[in-house]
Amino acid sequence: MKKLLTCLAAALILVSSAFAQRGLNSFPVFKGKVVPNEKMVITEARGGSMATYKLDYYRSVSFIADAALAAKVSALVEADAAASKSVETEKGGSFLTYALVEPKPAGKRNRYLCYQARPVAEGLWKITLLYLEGSATVGELKSMFEKQ
Numbered sequence: 488m489k490k491l492l493t494c495l496a497a498a499l500i501l502v503s504s505a506f507a508q509r510g511l512n513s514f515p516v517f518k519g520k521v522v523p524n525e526k527m528v529i530t531e532a533r534g535g536s537m538a539t540y541k542l543d544y545y546r547s548v549s550f551i552a553d554a555a556l557a558a559k560v561s562a563l564v565e566a567d568a569a570a571s572k573s574v575e576t577e578k579g580g581s582f583l584t585y586a587l588v589e590p591k592p593a594g595k596r597n598r599y600l601c602y603q604a605r606p607v608a609e610g611l612w613k614i615t616l617l618y619l620e621g622s623a624t625v626g627e628l629k630s631m632f633e634k635q
Contacts, residue, residue: 510590511590511618512564512566512570513616516548517548521556521559521560521563522548522550526550527549527550529546529547530547532545532546537621540621540623541627542619542621543620544619544621545617546618549613549615549616550613552614553610553611553612554610557604557614560604560616561582561583561602561604564583564586564588564616567588570590571588571591571600572589573588573589573625574587574588574589575587583602583604584603584604585602587629588601588602589625593620595622596622597624598620599619600616600617601615601619602614602616602617603615
């Protein structure tokens with residue numbers, strides 16, 4: 488019985504983490520609906536390994552995009568930024584190249600969406616999108632990023 492309860496609790500945690508990005512306009516990107524999963528590099532971490540950073544959950548997706556796809560993803564991130572608690576962005580011309588978005592918290596946990604677009608070749612962009620959740624503040628995240 489104890490094993491069953493442990494399995495159920497673990498499954499509940501996995502399901503809630505898997506949909507942590509739900510409610511964000513960029514959620515379809517994380518779900519593989521904008522770019523197929525097999526064309527993305529996906530990284531996910533949760534729990535003890537993230538405690539040093541005051542984070543409970545980390546998910547990143549990276550992929551190469553043509554200009555049209557990059558613009559579509561950029562528009563999703565900008566829509567999330569428009570409805571956020573705080574936002575910091577940078578643009579190259581009219582194209583979004585960086586964003587640190589703080590959506591409204593999920594309960595007592597802070598949530599963050601980080602976006603970066605870098606040109607890799609003529610008309611191609613490397614897009615990286617991160618979703619972070621935990622007790623870390625924006626200032627703490629910026630400090631961690633500056634150290635790396």
